[in-house]
Amino acid sequence: MTDTDQDRKQRARDCFESLRDRLCATFEQIELEHTGQLRDRAAGKFVRTLTTRHDEDGGEAGGGVMSVMKGRVFEKVGVNVSTVDGKLSADFAKTVPGAEQDPRFWATSISVIAHMQNPHVPAVHMNTRYMVTTESWFGGGADLTPMFPNEEDASNFHAAMQRACDPHGPETYAKYKKWCDEYFYLPHRKEPRGAGGVFFDRLDSGDWEKDFALVRDVGLAFADVYPQIVRRRMGQPWTDADRHHQLVRRGRYVEFNLMWDRGTLFGLKTGHNIDAILVSMPPEVRWP
Amino acid sequence: MTDTDQDRKQRARDCFESLRDRLCATFEQIELEHTGQLRDRAAGKFVRTLTTRHDEDGGEAGGGVMSVMKGRVFEKVGVNVSTVDGKLSADFAKTVPGAEQDPRFWATSISVIAHMQNPHVPAVHMNTRYMVTTESWFGGGADLTPMFPNEEDASNFHAAMQRACDPHGPETYAKYKKWCDEYFYLPHRKEPRGAGGVFFDRLDSGDWEKDFALVRDVGLAFADVYPQIVRRRMGQPWTDADRHHQLVRRGRYVEFNLMWDRGTLFGLKTGHNIDAILVSMPPEVRWP
Numbered sequence: 174m175t176d177t178d179q180d181r182k183q184r185a186r187d188c189f190e191s192l193r194d195r196l197c198a199t200f201e202q203i204e205l206e207h208t209g210q211l212r213d214r215a216a217g218k219f220v221r222t223l224t225t226r227h228d229e230d231g232g233e234a235g236g237g238v239m240s241v242m243k244g245r246v247f248e249k250v251g252v253n254v255s256t257v258d259g260k261l262s263a264d265f266a267k268t269v270p271g272a273e274q275d276p277r278f279w280a281t282s283i284s285v286i287a288h289m290q291n292p293h294v295p296a297v298h299m300n301t302r303y304m305v306t307t308e309s310w311f312g313g314g315a316d317l318t319p320m321f322p323n324e325e326d327a328s329n330f331h332a333a334m335q336r337a338c339d340p341h342g343p344e345t346y347a348k349y350k351k352w353c354d355e356y357f358y359l360p361h362r363k364e365p366r367g368a369g370g371v372f373f374d375r376l377d378s379g380d381w382e383k384d385f386a387l388v389r390d391v392g393l394a395f396a397d398v399y400p401q402i403v404r405r406r407m408g409q410p411w412t413d414a415d416r417h418h419q420l421v422r423r424g425r426y427v428e429f430n431l432m433w434d435r436g437t438l439f440g441l442k443t444g445h446n447i448d449a450i451l452v453s454m455p456p457e458v459r460w461p
Numbered sequence: 462m463t464d465t466d467q468d469r470k471q472r473a474r475d476c477f478e479s480l481r482d483r484l485c486a487t488f489e490q491i492e493l494e495h496t497g498q499l500r501d502r503a504a505g506k507f508v509r510t511l512t513t514r515h516d517e518d519g520g521e522a523g524g525g526v527m528s529v530m531k532g533r534v535f536e537k538v539g540v541n542v543s544t545v546d547g548k549l550s551a552d553f554a555k556t557v558p559g560a561e562q563d564p565r566f567w568a569t570s571i572s573v574i575a576h577m578q579n580p581h582v583p584a585v586h587m588n589t590r591y592m593v594t595t596e597s598w599f600g601g602g603a604d605l606t607p608m609f610p611n612e613e614d615a616s617n618f619h620a621a622m623q624r625a626c627d628p629h630g631p632e633t634y635a636k637y638k639k640w641c642d643e644y645f646y647l648p649h650r651k652e653p654r655g656a657g658g659v660f661f662d663r664l665d666s667g668d669w670e671k672d673f674a675l676v677r678d679v680g681l682a683f684a685d686v687y688p689q690i691v692r693r694r695m696g697q698p699w700t701d702a703d704r705h706h707q708l709v710r711r712g713r714y715v716e717f718n719l720m721w722d723r724g725t726l727f728g729l730k731t732g733h734n735i736d737a738i739l740v741s742m743p744p745e746v747r748w749p
Contacts, residue, residue, distance in 0.1 A: 454748035
């Protein structure tokens with residue numbers, strides 16, 4: 174490994190850890206500000222837990238930090254950062270670029286999933302990652318899942334993602350938005366998971382700095398726009414019927430994660446900590 | 462198709478519909494008898510809905526009747542009987558016996574899933590089916606999912622299944638019990654789904670009457686033993702903590718159904734009604 178390779182891994186990791194710290198601080202601040210329904214409850218605080226990944230032979234091979242908050246605005250939010258390395262299983266290596274001949278890999282990522290108390294506040298997901306085999310690439314995205322259609326929230330979210338993408342070429346945003354719509358889709362119900370956002374994978378343009386900047390900008394755009402949406406909606410009153418609707422919509426989220434999400438399957442297949450993978454699951458769900 | 466073929470299809474279908482009527486009547490009777498927690502609520506009654514299956518070309522190709530009850534003992538119980546026919550998709554046909562050359566199929570089945578109000582009453586699943594391509598076979602099984610380990614319930618259930626299997630040869634029960642333990646297993650958590658029961662598939666011994674008798678006997682054993690278990694436990698008091706534990710255990714049930722259950726995948730791949738397939742989902746679930 175060259176000094177450049179080492180430096181890039183470190184910078185990607187630092188970027189994700191720094192974004193994690195910023196998101197956790199903002200989300201805790203929002204908990205403190207809250208004056209709407211459930212204000213009598215204590216404001217939430219993040220709890221951090223170390224997680225460990227195990228290789229096929231049972232040995233430890235990196236791990237991460239799972240930050241989870243259960244609050245009065247954020248019913249359950251997980252912000253996971255993990256940095257792992259090891260060997261992909263033979264079958265799996267065939268499907269991963271640059272791993273066919275040499276199954277060793279290294280990966281760092283941040284993953285955020287928020288399920289909210291107030292049914293009028295959209296749920297959200299954001300994930301960015303840097304993956305290294307004999308090749309290296311970035312992947313990631315962010316998407317919004319409103320429980321009730323809301324044009325203002327959706328268009329704010331899309332505009333933020335577009336601002337992150339626009340410096341990277343005129344087609345970038347449209348391409349990643351379409352990719353997101355195609356990825357976050359439930360074929361068995363023929364319906365989208367939510368309002369979309371952006372999604373990209375195997376990003377390796379040949380200009381590492383430019384690719385890294387895109388990933389960083391998507392994270393910063395997310396850290397900017399999602400708190401705006403939460404603050405706008407968290408005071409809005411809701412009823413038991415709204416809550417019921419939210420819990421049913423969360424069922425679709427579970428169906429997507431367990432049936433179709435490649436990230437979940439990747440985590441399970443590479444032996445990552447089950448609690449860290451399934452922190453994405455909503456805290457309460459109904460299939461009435 | 463010979464008269465014998467036609468007669469067998471009709472008898473299998475009649476058997477499943479008759480079992481459905483018996484189960485629904487018994488479960489409604491249990492609702493009426495209830496004197497434990499939630500007795501102030503109205504006793505549940507089954508509601509029947511016709512479901513339709515659609516072929517790849519969009520045409521209707523059989524259907525079924527979904528019987529669902531939401532009660533004070535049975536929080537949500539679905540008893541589906543369906544009789545469908547059509548053509549398997551080319552990819553799927555390769556994996557189904559007798560369908561490689563001719564993708565036409567006919568199938569009749571009964572499927573029962575009960576999620577209970579009282580955390581001390583086990584959830585349960587029972588399914589039997591008769592499948593016809595250029596070959597024909599039976600499949601099915603029944604398994605118990607206690608939320609708290611309970612030796613008495615589990616051993617009653619296992620004993621009933623053994624009584625159904627024993628007339629069919631000395632190894633039958635042991636073989637189907639083991640098959641059940643292997644099938645209802647969550648690899649990602651390395652844990653069994655519940656206390657097990659019996660499971661079998663592609664049963665075609667060459668003696669159709671004998672095979673049909675086994676399937677019928679498994680259904681009758683289930684209709685005998687599960688109501689006994691429900692009646693024994695439904696009056697047992699429970700706490701909020703017991704309920705929480707139940708909702709968390711139900712999460713495992715969801716994970717199994719969406720990630721690993723071939724029955725769910727078969728239904729989705731053959732275009733069956735999504736509500737009928739997912740009636741198996743628990744009404745309320747937590748991933749805290």
